Amino acid sequence: MKRLSRYRRHRAAAPMLLIMALLAIGTTFSVASATPNKSALALARSAVIEEGKQLFLKGCSSCHGLNAEGGAVAPSLIGVGAASVDFQVGTGRMPMADMSTQAMRKKPVYTPEQVAALAAYVASLAPGPAIPGDEYLNYERDGSVAEGGELFRNNCAMCHNFAGQGGALTQGKYAPTVMGVEPVHIYEAMITGPQSMPVFSDKTITPEEKLSIIKWIKSAEAEPALGGASLGRVGPVTEGLLIWTLGIGMLIGVAVWLAMKAR
Amino acid sequence: MxxxxxxxxxxxxxxxxxxxxxxxxxxxxxxxxxxxxxxxxxxxxxxxxxxxxxxxxxxxxxxxxxxxxxxxxxxxxxxxxxxxxxxxxxxxxxxxxxLMPDNEVTVERHEFRSSDEDRKEFVKTAKDGAAAAGLGRRSLIKRSLGLSLGLVGLSPLLLLRDLGPLPEDSLTKTSWKAGTRLVTDPGDRPIKPEDLEVGAVAQVLPELAPGKDHHTLSDIAKDAVLLIRLRPEEFNLDAERLSWTHEGIIAFSKICSHMGCAVALYEQQTKHLLCPCHQSTFDVTRAAKVLFGPAARPLPQLALALDSEGYLIAKQPFTEPVGPSFWERSS
Amino acid sequence: MTARERIAGNVANYVDERTGAAAWMKKNLNKVFPDHWSFLLGEIALYSFIILLLSGTFLTFWFDPSQREVVYEGSYQPLAGLEMSAAYASTLHISFEVRGGLLMRQIHHWAALFFMVAIVVHLMRVYFTGAFRKPREFNWIIGVGLLTLGIVEGFLGYSLPDDLLSGTGIRIAEAIIQAIPVVGTYLAFFAFGGAFPGEAFIPRIFIVHVLILPAIFLALITVHLMLVWYQKHTQYPGPGRTEKNVVGYPLLPVYMAKAGGFFFVVFGVTTFIAAVASINPIWLYGPYTPGQISAGSQPDWYMGWLDGLVRMSPPIETYLFGYTISWNILIPGLIIPGLMFTGLALYPFIESWITGDKREHHLLDRPRNAPNRTAIGAMALTFTLVALINGGNDIIAQQFHLSINQIMWFSRIGIIVLPPIAFVITKRICISLQRADRELVLHGKETGRLVRLPHGEFVEIHEELTPEKKWLLTSHEQNGPLELPEIDKAGVRRTDAIRNKLRSRMSAANAEVAPKVTSKDLNEIEHH
Missing domain, CATH: 1.20.20 (F1FO ATP Synthase)
Incomplete structure (x- = not known):
């Protein structure tokens, strides 16, 4: 499925993919019906897809269209894959509250089950990047933190800052902080390229390397204050601010006391 | 008053x-x-x-x-x-x-100007000294001394010559040659066009020359390239520049044409590249034309082609020097 | 005589017989220092410098100023096994393996920020009170030199650890050198021992950072202090204080104890900040490589205004006969700073030329009593502040959800429009304050107590000022403008007519004040 994902943005491909998807679902059904167990599974899945469709019609279709074909204000979701839905809805970015600004991370509107249903429904429309399985996300066991750090500085730090605190882009857009983000969402962001973010293909940054990046982010997130208060980890600006306020303020305070005549 | x-x-x-x-x-x-x-x-x-x-x-x-x-x-x-x-x-x-005595004390200031006698005496001493040396009379000595003093300063300056080599053509040359494969940074894996989805970026370097085991920083400072894939119809390029792309894949020098920072903030939706140092903004669809900020020149574009095994290669070296401007740069 | 006194006497005798120091000491220990908190700002700079020497020496015991490539094998796991320069690896070693090493690094860096803050605040004090006037112009120029060298020294220190941020800074410095017309490329190649980044730069700037510049600093600071000593300190105006005397505490013991104690306070506060607040966490930046960059890459604050100028510069380059002139780098990176520092250094001479005042001044001005000077200072500060804000435009945009493009346009326009506005507003405020002073002297202080007069009118009781206060508010000089002739006695236009006209005009602007209260005014009121 992932190998197909590179075609998902071809304009011409969308209808083709839709047909393929229908075919695929049809095939699954015919194969599934061969054995009773699998058929039960498939039925359950179709129930989930159906639930997702209902949720979609209620919460998403006003912008993204009744068949997720997109509209004037929102892109088509055909072929964006389950990973994209899980990232956008699972981090609360979708549904958007305010169209004028960049979609922000906030408390998700939908429960995890509902997110899964929405993802299943959108994935059923056309193939796209799937939600990575746990084997890709076990950063506590696998991956190299040092290699992840090097990859992060090469591929991520220019937008998300050296410590993953986020940064400004053009015209008021911004790269959000990556601190406190679920590993699965970090992974999904890299393979789907949400909002301004580009896609990081599995061939140029392998799944193992992506896991290392997550490992480094989690290590930076858990890193205690080694030298005292971190001052936001945004570099010399806050350091300068501190020295011009608290720093020189304390010294001038003592100086005033020093020069005051004792009573 | x-x-x-x-x-x-x-x-x-x-x-x-x-x-x-x-x-x-x-x-x-x-x-x-x-x-x-x-x-x-x-x-x-x-x-x-x-x-x-x-x-x-x-x-x-x-x-x-x-x-x-x-x-x-x-x-x-x-x-x-x-x-x-x-x-x-x-x-x-x-x-x-x-506890220490806090009586304020008043002290008179003295005038800094020396007394007229002292001044006169000083001028006289100086004049006498000059006269005794006879500098005014002996113009031959004065001139030759001037010459030697003027020249003696050259020696230490000349000694500094070996601080570094002459630039020669090193600012205009990079490791990219016709046929050099693009490899991932880090990882050094060659890249095929189908490895990149539309909207994807990759940080790349030229493949290592045989016998070298890693990229030196001085090489990276000129060689670093950013690879971006768009839909081919999104390009707004002249025929030559369009021929430098491959199936929507376009490559630019990552070294900013302003002051040499790594320009790698790619905004996938607007197709803009932003330099985090001084906020120069480049339009990828128009060969990195400068849209905003202090940079005066587009980022140099690297012409792409495929080799026989289907890997991306440089069609030719960069046609202009990469990185910040310098005096001898012709455009 | 106790044993202790006898020993002290013997030592003094021994030294004096060989040096004749007693006479000199007697003369020089008899110094008097006026007490005011603002006179301690320069001391903060001096003490920060001593702290920098002490902590810097500590750091050199482990720091390896080399760009040789090593593989990191230290205890900080997120960098384990990475290739990096020996300079970066040894800075990590100081931070994580040397006990107290991180503390000393942070003390060193915070002290550097303090040093520059103190120099700037001290400069502002000297400027706004007119302490730079004759006979202290030399010391002003030395101070401007120290400020300039401090910026360079700080930048070199920021560059030494060879982390991603400092490497980015060096890259930009190299681009500035390279942009110098004709010789720039050669200078850059000589400085870096070849193409950027090479392996020569950090060893070279190390020796500049730890030996050459500190030696120059020591020499200049010594001269700076000796001149203060010799010329005696300025003092604020007040009753009994004149141009001919200095009122304050004797060096021994009060001033010595206070100044010595203040050194420890500065050291203590610097250490406190270094203990509780992280600075330059180089382990997070990672080792430098030219292909990497972090969002929000900034220099330390004292270079921030320069970076802000570079950021807001319009994209102009000239290509002439096959050569390139990068105005977008030269103007903000070299020309404007050059003009700013030259103007700063020459200011005492410019002001004395405008006012025609060649007398010695030991009494300080209250800033309001020199409206033009104060307004020029406010103008320069506004310029620098706008540039500094633009130097952090990305962080500001990110924290306050603004657009960097908007902040950039604000700065581009603001840096031209705001300084003149600041000049006008400041000058008006100063003159209003003078007027308020006048009112205060003439009519006394409002007490807030209302009294009902017999015929029913309410009036507020005004309390007359003490003679000391009255003196403070009226003792300053108000000299009229210079009147320079454009036409000589014979009725012929003078050769320096244009210069005289300009000078007269500037002098008139400089002399614009609200007239101060004179004894005549007071007499009139009394007879009223």
Whole structure:
């Protein structure tokens, strides 16, 4: 499925993919019906897809269209894959509250089950990047933190800052902080390229390397204050601010006391 | 200074007001105790410092509000030293303020100008010295001395020559040659067009020349390239530049044409590249034309092609120098 | 005579017989220092410098100023096994393996920020009170030199650890050198021992950072202090204080104890900040490589205004006969700073030329009583502040959800429009304050107590000022403008007519004040 994902943005491909998807679902059904167990599974899945469709019609279709074909204000979701839905809805970015600004991370509107249903429904429309399985996300066991750090500085730090605190882009857009983000969402962001973010293909940054990046982010997130208060980890600006306020303020305070005549 | 006459009169230095400690022995004793307490706090600070150095392991962390999980060794070492220094100072100042004599003293200023006799004498000495040396009369000596003094400064300057090699063509050349494969940075894996989805980016370097085992920083400083894949119809390029792309894949030097930072903030939706150092913004669809910021030139574009195995290669070297401008650059 | 006194006497005798120091000491220990908190700002700079020497020496014991490539094998796991320069690896070693090393690094860096803050605040004090006037112009120029060198020294220190941020800074410095017309490329190649980054730069700037510049600093600071000593300190105006005397505390023991104590306070506060607040966490930046960059890459604050100028510069380059002139780098990176520092250094001479005042001044001005000077200072500060804000435009945009493009346009326009506005507003405020002073002297202080007069009118009681206060508010000089002739006695236009006209105009602007209260005014009121 992932190998197909590179075609998902071809304009011409969308209808083709839709047909393929229908075919695929049809095939699954015919194969599934061969054995009773699998058929039960498939039925359950179709129930989930159906639930997702209902949720979609209620919460998403006003912008993204009744068949997720997109509209004037929102892109088509055909072929964006389950990973994209899980990232956008699972981090609360979708549904958007305010169209004028960049979609922000906030408390998700939908429960995890509902997110899964929405993802299943959108994935059923056309193939796209799937939600990575746990084997890709076990950063506590696998991956190299040092290699992840090097990859992060090469591929991520220019937008998300050296410590993953986020940064400004053009015209008021911004790269959000990556601190406190679920590993699965970090992974999904890299393979789907949400909002301004580009896609990081599995061939140029392998799944193992992506896991290392997550490992480094989690290590930076858990890193205690080694030298005292971190001052936001945004570099010399806050350091300068501190020295011009608290720093020189304390010294001038003592100086005033020093020069005051004792009573 | 006519207005000086009109000024109201100077009431003079106000009378000295005694401090409590000057008159009241109890207050003086109290001040003495306060100073002693401050000095003792300093001693306690030193003890805390020694204790922290020896007894607090450097992997012990304590949770503090605002600061979060903090390294206890570093924190208490610092606080100990800070207290030991700070309270010595406070003690000394408090001592000076409360117990040392606080009578203000008035001292007259002297004029800086030397007396006329001194000036005259100085001028005479200088003139006599010059006359004795005969510099004014012996113009041959004066001129040859001027020449030698002027030239002697050249030697140390010349000695600095070997600080570095001459630039020659090193600013105009990179490791990219016709046929050089693009490889991932880090990882050094060659890249096929189908490895990149639309909207994808990759940080790339030229493949290592045989016999080299890693990229030197001086190479990366000129060779670093950013690979971006768009839909081919999104390009707005002339025919030549379009021929430098491959199936929507376009490559630019990552070294900013302004001051050499790595330009790698790619906004997938707007197709803009942003330099985080000085915010120069480049339009990828129009061959990195400058849209905003101080950069005056587009980023150099690298012409792409495929080799026989289907990997992306450079069709030719960069056609212009990469990185910031310099005097000898022709455009 | 106690034993202690006898020993002290013997030592003094021994030294004096060989040096004749007693006479000199007697003369020089008899100094008097006026007490005011603002006179301690320069001391903060001096003490920060001493702290920098002490902590810097500590750091050199472990720092390896080399760009040789090593593989990191230290204890900080997120960098384990990475290739990096020996300079970066040894800075990590100082931070994580040397006990107290991180503390000393942070003390060193915070002290550097303090040093520059104190220099700037001290400069502002000297400027706004007119302490730079004759006979202190030399010391002003030395101070401007120290400020300039401090910026360079700080930048070199920021560059030494060879982390991603400092490497980015060096890259930009190299681009500035390279942009110098004709010789720039050669200078850059000589400085870096070849193409950027090479392996020569950090060893070279190390020796500049730890030896050459500190030596120059020591020499300049010594001269700076000796001149203060020799010329005696300025003092604020007040009753009994004149141009001919200095009122304050004697060096021994009060001033010595206070100044010595203040050194420890500065050291203590610097250490406190270094203990509780992280600075330059180089382990998070990672080792430098030219292909990497972090969002929000900034220099330290004292270079921030320069970076802000570079950021807001319009994209102009000239290509002439096959050569390139990068105005977008030269103007903000070299020309404007050059003009700013030259103007700063020459200011005492410019002001004395405008006012025609060649007398010695030891009494300080209250800033309001020199409206033009104060307004020029406010103008320069506004310029620098706008540039500094633009230097952090990305962080500001990110924290306050603004657009960097908007902040950039604000700065581009603001840096031209705001300084003149600041000049006008400041000058008006100063003159209003003078007027308020005048009111205060003439009519006394409002007490807030209302009294009902017999015929029913309410009036507020005004309390007359003390003679000391009256003196303070009226003792300053108000000299009229210079009147320079454009036409000589014979009725012929003078050769320096244009210069005289300009000078007269500037002098008139400089002399614009609200007239101060004179004894005549007070007499009139009394007779009223």
């Amino acid at each position: 006519s207005n000086e006459l009109e000024s109201i009169s100077d009431p003079g230095i106000p009378p000295h007001v005694h401090r409590k400690a000057d008159e009241d022995p109890i207050a003086a004793k109290r001040a003495e105790r306060q100073v002693a307490i401050l000095f003792s706090l300093s001693a306690l600070g030193t003890l805390l410092f020694i204790f922290s150095y020896i007894a607090i392991p450097d992997d012990l962390f304590v949770f503090l509000p605002i600061m979060g999980n903090t390294n206890a060794h570093q924190l208490f070492l610092g606080l100990g030293l800070a207290f030991s220094l700070f309270f010595i100072g406070m003690g000394a100042i408090h001592w000076a303020k409360t």
